[in-house]
Amino acid sequence: MTKRTSVSGSGSLKDVDMAAAEQSVKKLKVDQPVYAYPKDNYTIQSEFLKKSKFEVLYMATRARAEVPRLLLEYVGATYTSAAPVDWPAGKKDTPFGLLPVLTHFKPDGSAFTVPEVPALVRYLARLFGLVGGTLEEDALLDACFQCAVQNVLDVLVMDIWMKPDPKKKECIDAAFEKLAPYFDGFERYLVKNGSNGYLLGEKTTFAEFPWFDWMDYFYSEYPEHMNALVSETVRPAVHKLYKRFGSNPRIRAYIEGGRWEYRPASSFIGLYSTGVSVDDWEQAYEFYAKTLELQCVENVQPEHGGEGGRYLEFVANEQEKTKFTVYCAGKSEGSKNDIPKHNTDISFAVRDVNETYSRLVKKGVEFKMPPTEMPWGSMAQFTDPDGNVLTINSLPVAVSKDK
Incomplete structure (x- = not known):
């Protein structure tokens, strides 16, 4: 066997x-x-x-x-x-x-x-009863299923994956142009059923699964093209089906939960820290540790920071998992990495900074600081649409404390 x-x-x-x-x-x-x-x-x-x-x-x-x-x-x-x-x-x-x-x-x-x-x-x-109730309904489901598992696949294979440069924009453009008629046909069937997010009545059927799977893949790998192919305003009935599947608790847990290695868990583990940037770390230490009586659990000089730079972590009590950080960039002259100065800092814990960085760059996120090794682990910084600086941080590693 x-x-x-x-x-x-x-x-x-x-x-x-x-x-x-x-x-x-x-x-x-x-x-x-x-x-x-x-x-x-x-x-x-x-x-x-x-x-x-x-x-x-x-x-x-x-x-x-x-x-x-x-x-x-x-x-x-x-x-x-x-x-x-x-x-x-x-x-x-x-x-x-x-x-x-x-x-x-x-x-x-x-x-x-x-x-x-x-x-x-x-x-x-x-x-499991995910089929139609008549020969006509089953024929409809068979046709939609076959179009997704065969026709859509053929386009991806021939027009992208088999090309010398599968990342070439011209190849991807041509492929999505060929995919459009298939999604048009699927849209018409969904509209005929009432644009309610289902292909048949108000019942989930097997024919819907490959369409959701393709869209889930496209949104991840080709977000710009996918937004032009399916959205709330472009083929809205197909988009509604996609949203319906995506809101299903089991499907969402499967995609985000990381039970299988081919479906890794979501990059973001949770909020690691929130804090501030300061010009004088010693003055800040006196305020947060002595005046506010927060417990300092990390006090290190970043290897890649400027002269006089400092990184501190505080907690209100031993049970608190989210840290309050104080970061002093120091003098940037001669530093190996000029970390952007900002007033506040929000840091998310991720499983892998490099993997998360690559995933977000592919989605058009602009990074002010690429993945960099720090005493507390790897980190990278990017901005949101309003220019707020956000940080992704790997799980911290043990470092020596000098306070």
Whole structure:
């Protein structure tokens, strides 16, 4: 049999504990979405399906396996996302020597394996009732599904990914021009259904998942092009479907929660600190430590700062996780890195400063300071639309204190 490994990062194959996944939904702190769809709170009713387990066998990447994964997340099924350890040797153990492959482990101990994305997605859709009620409705769903998984994919492959320079603007422009008619057709079907965020009545169907997956990918990789393709004013019915899926608690937790390595957690962990910039750090230390009686937990001289520069962290009590920082840039003459002077500072903790920097630059964010190593970790600074300076900071490392 094909050897498998979990792609959750643990190195061992195990079923996803959906109870834990539901907890991640509850812990996901998000604002109330603009579009609220109570009917999307799917609950598995069948005891057979409650006790069933599924495995999606594919490489540790999104690609062709993402639609069945999204569907399993949406319904709240228990499933494993697994990757082959030795794929060349394991090809012979799959029906057609291709991935992904879905395996349904039934409560009676038997297992049923389904290859090919269209077949395995429709199998799941029938199990969980995400299909139409008539031949005409199923034909509509089949057509929309096929357009997304085949036609859209063909354009991406031929007009971007197979080009010598896939990042060339002309290639991307041409590809999105070819994609427009497909999104026009999908828009017309959605409008015919009432522009309510659904393709069929007020019911989620399997045909919607690949469209959401593509849009999620496009907004991440080609935000400028995607905003011209789908927005509240351009193909608004498609945009509403995208927002509906994005507001689903399980889908959002899956995308942002980091349970799988191919779906890393959101770059931003939380607010690390808020503070001020000062000209005289010793005077500031006296005020915050002595007058306000805050506890100083960090007092270091930045290696890349100017002469007389200082970085201090304060907390009100030992339980406080968000720091209040005081930063003195010092004299910039001769410094290796001239950190912008500003009156206040807000710093977000991120998992990886370099990765977050690359992601934000791709989205058009302007950085005043690129990723730089500091005594307390890596940091970078950028501005918001109004010019406010914001900082991203890696998880702090231990440093010596001299106060």
